[in-house]
Amino acid sequence: MSDSFSRYWANEIDTLALASQRRHVCAFGEFPHTEGIDPNHDIVLVLNGTNSGVCPPNLDWIFPDRAGLVIADAVSAAFTRRIAYDRVDVLCWSWQKALGGEGGHGMIALSPRAQARLKVGEVKPVARLMKLHNADGSVNEAFFGGRTISTPSMFAVEDIHSALDWAEACGGLSALLNRVADNYAVMADWVDSTPWIDWTCPDPASRSACSITLRVLKEQLAVGETEDDGEIAGRMTRLLEVEGAAFDIWSYGDAPPGFRIWAGPTVESEDLSILCKWLAWAYIEASQDNIPPEVSLERPGRFPSSSASAVQPRRDSVHRALAGPPESSTSHTLADCYDAILFDATGVLISGNDAIQGADDILTRLDTSGRPYYIVTNVSSGSDETILARLRAAGLPIPTVDRIVSAGGVARHFVLEELEAGRLVSYLGSPQAAHDVFGKHPHLRFAATAETFDTLVVLDDEGFDFKRAADRILSIFQRRLIETGEMPRMIAANVDIIYPSKDGSLFFGPGIIRPMLEAGLAPFGAPPISVKFVGKPGRPIFDECIARAGTNRLLMVGDQVDTDIKGAKAAGLDALLITRGLNNGGELCQDEDGVPDYVANHLDQIFDGSLFPHELSAKCSTAPSNGRRGPR
Secondary structure (H helix, E strand, C coil), X not given: CCCHHHHHHHHHHXXXXXXXXXXXXXXXXXXXXXXXXXXXXXXXXXXXXXXXXXXXXXXXXXXXXXXXXXXXECCCCCCCCCCXXXXXXXXXXXXXXXXXXXXXXXXXXXXXXXXXXXXXXCCCCCCHHHCCECCCCCECHHHHHCCCCCCHHHHHHHHHHHHHHHHHHHCHHHHHHHHHHHHHHHHHHHHHHCCCEEECCCXXXXXXXXXXXXXXXXHHXXXXXXXXXXXXXXXXXXXXXHCCCXXXXXXXXXXXXXXXXXXXXXXXHHHHHHHHHHHHHHHHHHHHHHCCCCCCCCCCCCCCCCCCCCCCCXXXXXXXXXXXXXXXXXXXXXXXXXXXXXXXXXXXXXECCEECCCHHHXXXXXXXXXXXXXXXXXXXXXXXXXXXHXXXXXXXXXXXXXXXXXXXXXXXXXXXXXXXXXXXXXXXXXXXXXXXXXXXXXXXXXXXXXXXXXXXXXXXXXXXXXXXXXXXXXXXXXXXXXXXXXXXXXXXXXXXXXXXXXXXXXXXXXXXXXXXXXXXXXXXXXXXXXXXXXXCCCHHHHHHHHHHHCCCCEEEEECCHHHHHXXXXXXXXXXXXXXXXXXXXXXXXXXXXXXXXXXXXCCCHHHHCCCECCCCXXXXXXXXXXXXXXXX
């Protein structure tokens, strides 16, 4: 086993209890020695490891007269390297991996020896789509004759026809392999001439030509350090995403920190040359004063010029200073009354993955008038740079990353303090989100699998089932309470208890975790959990806004009373409640701590002077006496 996918195969064999196995394990980035492999046993191997950049140098060690079967994972090896088909009995691959996108369609080929195996022995329970037997136990040859079993299969057939037509137009398999070789040569030349980068796989014979995996040599930056902790690579990745130059090049989830770059036949060599220049720029930006004198890297203008239609870097700095307030002191609109506007994201500027109608015009108008604004969000499923990229993709014209103030970004400071103090920190969210926000650290663990921890940080990640993970966390809190009389502390990045969906329905957010845990621990006499709220309504995220703006003359615009309004009021800021999103119709009403200074139906009202006072219900007895208030 040389990478994560090999381990997945081994774990699957254990799960299915197929037979006892021998795992041939080696260091990450290497290929195992093959001398001890018994050809009388079945052999399972990965022909191209995309997370380690490792592939078998050859298959000469697999004998033609072997007794066992050879099962090869060629998902990304097909169309990118030559395969000795006479040494393989079961081959699974995806044309989409090398010739298109990740559509999830796989192919499988069985040799006569593999088909013979299907006819003997006990039938194993597998998913319906993978049943290769007929009812009488014979091999279902219809699968290999083109039979389709569902309508989407026909789309897959058209997909592969299109992909193969393109491959044939290029010159067939030989031409595809030449394209891979050309791409590898570009990357190899750059790595060889760049002192701060190296291959994850040191042996060229075992190195994948299409799955380029690289690591930053941190020892080039500080004497005595020999291993990169991922901080510089993480900064570089985020910078490249913000600039639109490269996406998803961070190393695989459980791989050492670094870069994973696809250089298959659909990639143009010229684009990889441009990427190398971008990487050099990002390294300078991420390293700053840590670069030693002997490392000389030329900064290619403000950016690599190329005849290709590559995305060019933005000319304004990622950390451009915000414009000051307008010269006139006369306030004709609400926007004129404040030095900067703070906007919640979900429910105010975006709904789902799309910008709310008119939100882009509001931000453009603020930019044009020189009025600073910040997006203050409890979203913590990625770094500020990742969030910026998502909001831009939704259609919001946000100019620089310093306009993003996220709960994850604020939580990062507190989490790093915990790690530096030697405490074990577990995160509730996906590993990809946590590594994007915090980087990688040996004391940073995944809460769903951690045995214990000192601090739990609650993130937010779409698609992550945090409610199910809470079951395991509850047991850890209860065990620590019994064993030590104390419980882990919490850092709450996202404290939103509910979210609105596009259709107006509600669903629980990450903020439900703490009340769930406290309810579960109550029968054991547990005290309240010690929690640091860094996202709204916590004070730290608003303190960050005040620090960036350099003033407390700020207006918070949000749709949640418990987070946006209460948080702003507690921080001494004015607040505007938008009657949409969670507060559709304005029916949410809280105690006097949650009374907004203004209520609006639309964002346009911060410019048109039509804002009206909050109409209070019998439950809320305190209200502003006039329609519009200026900042205190």
